[in-house]
Amino acid sequence: MAEQGDQTFRVKVGPAENPVTLEVHPAAGDLKPWDNDSRLRAVKGRHSRLEAPQKVTGRAKYTYDVQLPGMLWAKMVRAPIPAGKIVRIDTAKAERLKGVKAVWTTDAKLVRFAGQDIAAVAAVSQEIAEDAARLVDVQYEATPFITDLEEAMTPTAPLVYAEGQTPAPPNAPRKGNVAGPLPPAAVGGARGGTRGDIEKGFAEADAVHEATYRLRVHTHSVLETHGIVAYWEGDQLTVYTSTQGVFMVRAALAETFGLSRNKVRVISEHMGGGFGSKLYPSAVGSAFAIVACRLARQTGEPVKLMLDRFEEQLCTGNAPGALMTVRLGAKKDGTLTAIHYRAYTEGGIGQSARTGAPAGSMYAQCPNVKLEEYDVFTNAGPTCALRAPGHPQGAFGLECAMDELAYRLGMDPLEFRRKNDTHPFRKTYYDVGAKTIGWERRNRVHGETPGPKKRGIGMAHGNWYVLFREAVAAEVQVHRDGSVELFHGAQDLGTGIRTALAVIAAEELGLQPADISVHVGDTRFPPGGTSGGSTTTNSSGPAARLAAHEARMRIAGLAAPLLNAKPEALEFADGKIFVAANPERQISFREAAQKMPGEVIACLADRKRQFEAFRQDLAATQFAEVEVDVETGVIRVLKMVGVNNCGTPINLLTAENQMIGAQIQGASWALFEQRTLDRNVGTMVNPNLEAYKILGPADMFEAVPIFTEGANAGNNTSATGMSEPVFVPTLAAIANAVYNATGVRLRQLPMTPDRVLAALAEAKKGGKS
Amino acid sequence: MAKHPPEDTPDRLTVSRRTFLKTVGVGAAATGLVGAVPGPAQAKILGPDAIPLALKLNGVTHTVIVEPRVTLLRALRNHLGLTGAKEVCERGACGGCTVLFDGEPICACLMLAADAVGHEITTVEGLGTPEKLSPVQAAFVECDAFQCGFCTPGFIVASTALLNKHPNPSLEEIKAGLSGNLCRCGTYSRIFEAVQKAAKQRG
Numbered sequence: 001m002a003e004q005g006d007q008t009f010r011v012k013v014g015p016a017e018n019p020v021t022l023e024v025h026p027a028a029g030d031l032k033p034w035d036n037d038s039r040l041r042a043v044k045g046r047h048s049r050l051e052a053p054q055k056v057t058g059r060a061k062y063t064y065d066v067q068l069p070g071m072l073w074a075k076m077v078r079a080p081i082p083a084g085k086i087v088r089i090d091t092a093k094a095e096r097l098k099g100v101k102a103v104w105t106t107d108a109k110l111v112r113f114a115g116q117d118i119a120a121v122a123a124v125s126q127e128i129a130e131d132a133a134r135l136v137d138v139q140y141e142a143t144p145f146i147t148d149l150e151e152a153m154t155p156t157a158p159l160v161y162a163e164g165q166t167p168a169p170p171n172a173p174r175k176g177n178v179a180g181p182l183p184p185a186a187v188g189g190a191r192g193g194t195r196g197d198i199e200k201g202f203a204e205a206d207a208v209h210e211a212t213y214r215l216r217v218h219t220h221s222v223l224e225t226h227g228i229v230a231y232w233e234g235d236q237l238t239v240y241t242s243t244q245g246v247f248m249v250r251a252a253l254a255e256t257f258g259l260s261r262n263k264v265r266v267i268s269e270h271m272g273g274g275f276g277s278k279l280y281p282s283a284v285g286s287a288f289a290i291v292a293c294r295l296a297r298q299t300g301e302p303v304k305l306m307l308d309r310f311e312e313q314l315c316t317g318n319a320p321g322a323l324m325t326v327r328l329g330a331k332k333d334g335t336l337t338a339i340h341y342r343a344y345t346e347g348g349i350g351q352s353a354r355t356g357a358p359a360g361s362m363y364a365q366c367p368n369v370k371l372e373e374y375d376v377f378t379n380a381g382p383t384c385a386l387r388a389p390g391h392p393q394g395a396f397g398l399e400c401a402m403d404e405l406a407y408r409l410g411m412d413p414l415e416f417r418r419k420n421d422t423h424p425f426r427k428t429y430y431d432v433g434a435k436t437i438g439w440e441r442r443n444r445v446h447g448e449t450p451g452p453k454k455r456g457i458g459m460a461h462g463n464w465y466v467l468f469r470e471a472v473a474a475e476v477q478v479h480r481d482g483s484v485e486l487f488h489g490a491q492d493l494g495t496g497i498r499t500a501l502a503v504i505a506a507e508e509l510g511l512q513p514a515d516i517s518v519h520v521g522d523t524r525f526p527p528g529g530t531s532g533g534s535t536t537t538n539s540s541g542p543a544a545r546l547a548a549h550e551a552r553m554r555i556a557g558l559a560a561p562l563l564n565a566k567p568e569a570l571e572f573a574d575g576k577i578f579v580a581a582n583p584e585r586q587i588s589f590r591e592a593a594q595k596m597p598g599e600v601i602a603c604l605a606d607r608k609r610q611f612e613a614f615r616q617d618l619a620a621t622q623f624a625e626v627e628v629d630v631e632t633g634v635i636r637v638l639k640m641v642g643v644n645n646c647g648t649p650i651n652l653l654t655a656e657n658q659m660i661g662a663q664i665q666g667a668s669w670a671l672f673e674q675r676t677l678d679r680n681v682g683t684m685v686n687p688n689l690e691a692y693k694i695l696g697p698a699d700m701f702e703a704v705p706i707f708t709e710g711a712n713a714g715n716n717t718s719a720t721g722m723s724e725p726v727f728v729p730t731l732a733a734i735a736n737a738v739y740n741a742t743g744v745r746l747r748q749l750p751m752t753p754d755r756v757l758a759a760l761a762e763a764k765k766g767g768k769s
Numbered sequence: 770m771a772k773h774p775p776e777d778t779p780d781r782l783t784v785s786r787r788t789f790l791k792t793v794g795v796g797a798a799a800t801g802l803v804g805a806v807p808g809p810a811q812a813k814i815l816g817p818d819a820i821p822l823a824l825k826l827n828g829v830t831h832t833v834i835v836e837p838r839v840t841l842l843r844a845l846r847n848h849l850g851l852t853g854a855k856e857v858c859e860r861g862a863c864g865g866c867t868v869l870f871d872g873e874p875i876c877a878c879l880m881l882a883a884d885a886v887g888h889e890i891t892t893v894e895g896l897g898t899p900e901k902l903s904p905v906q907a908a909f910v911e912c913d914a915f916q917c918g919f920c921t922p923g924f925i926v927a928s929t930a931l932l933n934k935h936p937n938p939s940l941e942e943i944k945a946g947l948s949g950n951l952c953r954c955g956t957y958s959r960i961f962e963a964v965q966k967a968a969k970q971r972g
Contacts (some may be wrong), residue, residue: 053899053910058925223917224857688862698955
């Protein structure tokens with residue numbers, strides 16, 4: 001991949017205990033990446049977030065907190081039925097209500113899910129907007145619908161899309177509500193999908209395991225609902241919005257309203273969670289942002305439109321449910337000979353809810369793999385990305401099946417993984433994780449713990465990819481008084497990018513992260529990417545490092561004459577600049593800055609091209625210990641140990657926090673969460689946060705996050721993403737622990753008490769499973 | 770987790786949302802106006818138009834003119850500029866809007882602003898400032914006890930109330946004390962650490 005003008009560096013990368021030397025070729029102007037030998041002061045430290053004081057005192061302003069003079073409140077009206085024709089929308093009563101300033105109605109003629117956009121009102125108060133929304137009178141002609149995955153696959157099921165209108169890639173066959181098998185996926189498939197000959201593989205196998213696994217639709221349930229505050233000044237549109245991509249929103253609004261991009265400003269200074277649901281200008285199942293901008297233009301006033309929790313659960317996306325059949329074959333010694341993965345996924349009216357990538361790429365040395373992925377359409381809100389889209393589901397099927405096959409072979413599940421896994425980082429994870437959880441404590445005979453509370457230990461692993469965005473830039477300004485500001489447009493989802501950029505700049509400038517003011521989440525700042533796919537730190541960080549490095553060189557140029565040394569002979573640390581060979585000769589960063597000719601040194605840097613990396617895929621392993629009460633069916637997670645490598649963890653304090661978050665979200669999916677649709681009326685039964693239960697403090701377990709050492713190269717910080725791979729194996733790890741505890745296999749999530757008791761009763765009836 | 774407004778407040782006005790739902794049933798609640806609800810004999814009937822309410826917030830009395838149906842949470846957020854408390858579920862399931870009501874943690878989304886008259890309301894803004902953090906706030910910062918931070922004001926207030934009652938809580942007491950609050954980013958273990966740290970700090 002080397003190009004003209006590239007540099008050549010040799011760097012030490014890979015697992016610290018077994019590193020390799022890699023030759024990399026960064027573009028001209030880029031820096032030698034940090035590697036295993038780099039001595040870093042700020043990076044890999046534990047730094048509290050720069051915005052923390054604002055967040056803990058209620059001062060941080062989220063989109064939801066924005067109030068502007070003269071601001072109107074908007075409220076949307078949503079379809080209460082899952083399928084039908086829109087006969088008439090009468091807004092007359094709503095418009096007559098005192099305080100109502102504008103209304104909007106949809107052009108759509110058909111309803112395909114309960115929760116679809118129908119109309120909106122803007123009024124002088126939140127309460128009047130809600131009253132007015134209730135006064136919008138809509139007449140529907142209901143048509144047959146289908147909400148259940150298995151029923152939607154039957155030939156007589158009502159069609160979600162009319163014949164010929166079913167969305168699917170052009171080369172995917174369609175039949176009824178089913179589209180597929182889908183063509184190989186761009187992500188995952190390209191890294192090892194269907195290959196070899198599975199029939200040959202199964203013929204070679206000494207043991208074959210086949211089972212069907214099922215999990216339900218999960219919603220993102222972000223705490224800050226989707227929303228926007230929009231206002232126009234002439235043809236200049238400014239919006240505050242809770243988004244994972246301010247530049248993506250700007251591009252979409254500019255296009256929708258026929259504006260050039262310099263007429264649109266998008267701000268998201270703080271945002272209350274996304275998890276993939278805020279990767280759209282509005283949301284995957286709503287056009288609320290466009291509607292709010294229209295209402296604002298119509299009224300000439302700022303308009304605030306925040307979805308409520310009910311709406312949030314219906315139209316802002318979800319993780320698809322899946323019905324997966326996994327068939328695995330292995331030889332007596334544990335060598336995998338074939339993987340056959342077939343999945344029907346339930347993405348509502350949305351498409352490409354793929355789950356096959358883990359089966360296609362996790363066991364790269366398995367020669368025979370076949371993936372079959374099908375979309376099944378139902379009359380429900382559309383699916384969208386949710387934290388490693390499709391991977392936690394696919395890994396649940398694959399990694400439970402691996403566990404089952406290991407036991408069938410009479411092998412330790414961990415040894416079975418070791419046998420088939422070539423990923424160099426995972427070798428370490430297995431050792432570290434097994435030691436930390438106490439793998440040797442697991443039951444040799446399942447369910448052998450005496451008494452009704454059975455304990456067990458399980459593990460699973462997961463994968464993701466090194467993804468990145470290159471069209472990114474950052475600006476560092478050093479003021480004459482020595483203070484430093486960093487500007488970068490990407491938004492902070494709560495992952496701590498603001499602080500990560502400060503840490504990187506502090507490393508270059510020899511300062512503390514807290515010395516640097518970082519401004520993010522605004523299209524007026526240098527471009528940042530959309531935050532999705534675990535890409536922000538390893539996309540934005542390298543640009544911040546380059547900008548800070550340029551500032552360092554400029555400051556070194558000012559300091560050099562004072563220290564009677566060459567600029568390249570100077571080191572920066574602890575707010576000081578000193579001669580590397582003679583640290584006594586030093587001045588403060590501030591003194592050097594005061595020598596600048598003007599008032600500010602401003603350094604803008606583009607991220608350079610991605611270059612060679614140790615690995616292009618990411619791996620994570622999770623171990624879980626659970627306790628199952630076989631009398632009540634209640635499962636408690638007692639402990640989770642996660643092991644991951646993210647190249648360079650820029651800020652360990654926040655990286656560990658994300659790992660813990662993945663464990664909690666995983667336990668929440670495994671034990672509690674499921675969207676429930678009423679199959680008789682087609683609406684969501686639990687569009688809230690009490691019946692759509694997410695894990696709370698009382699359910700909490702001991703969470704242990706571990707990051708292993710080892711740089712990855714690829715960019716000048718050597719960082720990779722991490723939030724997604726650590727989530728992927730959580731579901732299977734917990735399900736495998738439940739099996740180890742009880743000897744009963746639960747192949748359906750969530751493992752609610754009713755399902756646990758039913759599985760236990762079934763096992764009793766049919767003898768041990 | 771005493772998250773629902775106390776029912777026995779002496780000068781409690783006609784209805785809270787909760788008693789209102791109890792009285793007239795959920796169906797009517799969707800369209801009804803508070804003023805139309807038959808209350809206890811001694812209850813005052815307010816509204817339906819906006820009325821002035823004197824609210825004692827963080828030690829200072831503010832007068833706000835709102836419709837009687839406006840919740841304490843919306844009065845704080847939409848009319849008084851105190852946006853720390855968040856409306857997340859709007860039905861007392863998540864604790865995102867927790868404030869102190871005479872020192873007790875309540876969900877501000879479940880109380881009418883009119884019912885808060887005559888009581889001391891403390892919001893997250895009243896517990897500390899970015900320059901002068903309370904021990905709980907400082908501990909949340911040090912332990913990195915949040916990610917997106919949207920649930921944080923509620924957890925800070927609930928943790929403060931917990932420590933006021935149990936200055937040295939066990940882990941189980943912390944879990945129970947905070948069980949009315951939800952965090953979607955998944956930072957509970959960090960929050961527990963922060964509460965333990967703050968307990969030590971407060972000594």
